[in-house]
Amino acid sequence: MHTEHIPTRAGEFTATFSERGLASLDFPRANSARNGTNGNSTRPASVARWVRLTRSALDDVLDGREPRELPPFDLAAGTDFQRSVWRELLKIRSGSTRSYGELAARLRKPGAARAVGAACGANPVPVLVPCHRVLAANGRLGGFSGGLDWKKRLLSAEGVVPRGA
């Protein structure tokens, strides 16, 4: 697993890549200790390319644009259900939203709204797998593992204003 730091307008994200692709993405640390560069001297060409893809896709989403191309993801860590939720998230276009219940219905699991929320919370690749586009059925924010401020910020970049904010 290669760990890479990805600078953006919004701070430095931390990404980890497996042989298969982007496996996790973390929001900039509040303390953002500029820890020495990643210790990995050997960086396969594939990873170098994935880093570029990740950075430009991040820049796009942070500015409210639809990314032209996404890096490949390695979501093997999730359960079948979680992966099905994450796949569904990728279908939500920039600027549009769904409710947890709508997602559940779309997965043919009506009543699993709460489970969908839990799966969103377990999303290892926030921002690029756009869990921030899922709101509660009443139009309010719901939660966000990276902190609600990030959810608001990402939605705001896409021109979405949830109820009560």
Added chain:
DNA sequence: ACTGGGTAAACAG
């Protein structure tokens, strides 16, 4: 605005 019950999934023990 608040409460309670229903629900699916992950996890600890």
Added chain:
DNA sequence: CTGTTTACCCAGT
């Protein structure tokens, strides 16, 4: 297996 915890939802007060 049972109990606990969720980024939920809806129908009643």
